[in-house]
Amino acid sequence: MARTQPTPSSRPTIRDVAAQAGVSVSSVSRVLNREPHTSPELHARIMRVVDRLGFEPHSAAQALRSRASNTIGCMVSDISNPLYSEMVNAAEEELQRAGYVLMLGATRHAEERETAFISAVRRRRMDGLLLFAGDNAHKAFTGALATLDLPCVGIDREVPGAPSVRVDHRGGGLEVTRHLIGLGHRRIALLTGPAAVLPSTERVAGYRQAHVEAGLGVDLDLVRPQVHGSGIAFSDVCQLLQGPAPPTAIITLGTHMLASVMDAFASNGIRYPHDISLVCIGDTDLARHATPAISSLTWDLAEVGRIAAKILLERVRGGDQPRDTRPVYLPTRFILRHSCAAPHAT
Amino acid sequence: MARTQPTPSSRPTIRDVAAQAGVSVSSVSRVLNREPHTSPELHARIMRVVDRLGFEPHSAAQALRSRASNTIGCMVSDISNPLYSEMVNAAEEELQRAGYVLMLGATRHAEERETAFISAVRRRRMDGLLLFAGDNAHKAFTGALATLDLPCVGIDREVPGAPSVRVDHRGGGLEVTRHLIGLGHRRIALLTGPAAVLPSTERVAGYRQAHVEAGLGVDLDLVRPQVHGSGIAFSDVCQLLQGPAPPTAIITLGTHMLASVMDAFASNGIRYPHDISLVCIGDTDLARHATPAISSLTWDLAEVGRIAAKILLERVRGGDQPRDTRPVYLPTRFILRHSCAAPHAT
């Protein structure tokens, strides 16, 4: 006879549903997975029992048998950085709608955490991977990544063999630097993220290109990659300001760093745009509402996340048809405010 | 004979390891799980094969058999809100260190997404759940939650039968309101989150208490819960400012909302602290660097996340000993800057 309460207080299984409905286990599975060749009556009868018992399939068992975990990994260096959380938020929304759950791995720029996360991705047989900007110099990680045969999308990151969604940081850096050069600046400092991270690399390339176009040389001492953590930019800016040939303009990241730069200005008794010009990359409330308001480079973070998720979903579902792996580029937009002026004659 | 390449291009299983090492499957399992009663030689031999083959256990199979998924759910309304992402970041760090993976579910304040996430938690047999502040009025969700027999910790949220980590928003609201009343303000507007979310409820309670202490009545029209989305506060503030009895002080949330409030000030030609006093809840770069700098209520977001994760881990590992479910409270700190002044005589 059908066992009504198999092991009391344990959750019902597909066997219980089958027994209660008086059908076979395979029929229940077929109905639940909306397969063809199931009669409407069977469908109704089974669904009634499913609802009554509150049956929910055990996803580990499903994953084990069907080799699909309905899980997407999301590797990001720092989820508390609004730049990333905004993108993750949009991506999660897209993936959730498609029935996937997002597994978050924050690496905090440590390679060991990156490889550990890749290992988790493999053990859990995740279905896809969203790889946010990270340090390309981590060779052990990129090696581990290469052996991972999995649909993957890079976000502001180059992933061999996988498509990527990228913001045109090079173009942005170019536009901003051009603007400052056009105002007459010749010594422009650039405060950006770690050197081996794609957005920074590209940004610096744009910065250099603008100098080359104008027939100017680049003083590499003015390019300051910042190790993560908010306090850092402060000392770099102080050092630049107090040096023998201080910059007449500064380009800085908006998140975390802009505030430190403003602190450095304050403690050196310097005001923008009067004493120095200032542009920030990544628009923030602070840039908008500081007085004077700060010119910013902005782009659509949520759109980046959405597109990345969509491309990944396509790949995850699409099987292994050969696919286009060319990167998708999103533009930046330069918002002119009141933080820049021509430099003083020296 | 041992099959060396079982199904080519498929990942090695524990059987392959056992075969190659010439031992039984159960021995491999014991060694891998560091169980007692395994000889050092066996251990060494097996580990060598594991390394050579690059064997990684299939976590779905482990979960299926051992009934532990090493997965923690994390339900949050909006991960792009720095208030939350900061906490999630700290919690993730703690959980990651303990070998758990975090599954993120962003609900965007929609009850259907909340119940959908709970369903995912059940199907995946997650080991624990981190529940961030959300709407307590969602009855279907709290019902689903109650049937979920799982270690759970609320963050700025009350969860029946579970411990919680809470910031003393009531005390914070009390302190800020007292301060403004002390300066002579009698019409203080409070812009906070949705009414049914614990921090807002508590904040309003503190606000009321300060009024009661001072023998003042509360004009409920001045308390404005904000639906999420950044533009909203703007119209509310405009309406207040243009009303017949405008407030002489405003308390507002720092994230997303402060900028709108400042916009509203600008479009109404109002300056703080001259025309109105301003305090923001949740310190931000903008509050620190606005001119004049804005007095803020702050607290340690990362600490909240860490403590919550630690308590959850304790419960997840600790089995079902009866536990203390009293909430842990963290204090707020009021940072006095230059955004408040005595109101003008009318």
Added chain:
DNA sequence: CTCAATTGTGGAAACGTTTCCAAGAAGCAG
């Protein structure tokens, strides 16, 4: 020296699904 307890190992039965295969029923052309 005997008997019980302890230690190390292997075999096999779970865990809860999906999926393959077979078989009966039903439809249809000749």
Added chain:
DNA sequence: CTGCTTCTTGGAAACGTTTCCACAATTGAG
């Protein structure tokens, strides 16, 4: 009526672990 499909269903074998049980070998107490 016969022989082919096509539709619907059930039975059973996976999927890759952990864990229970059994058993031989070793140890220790009396």
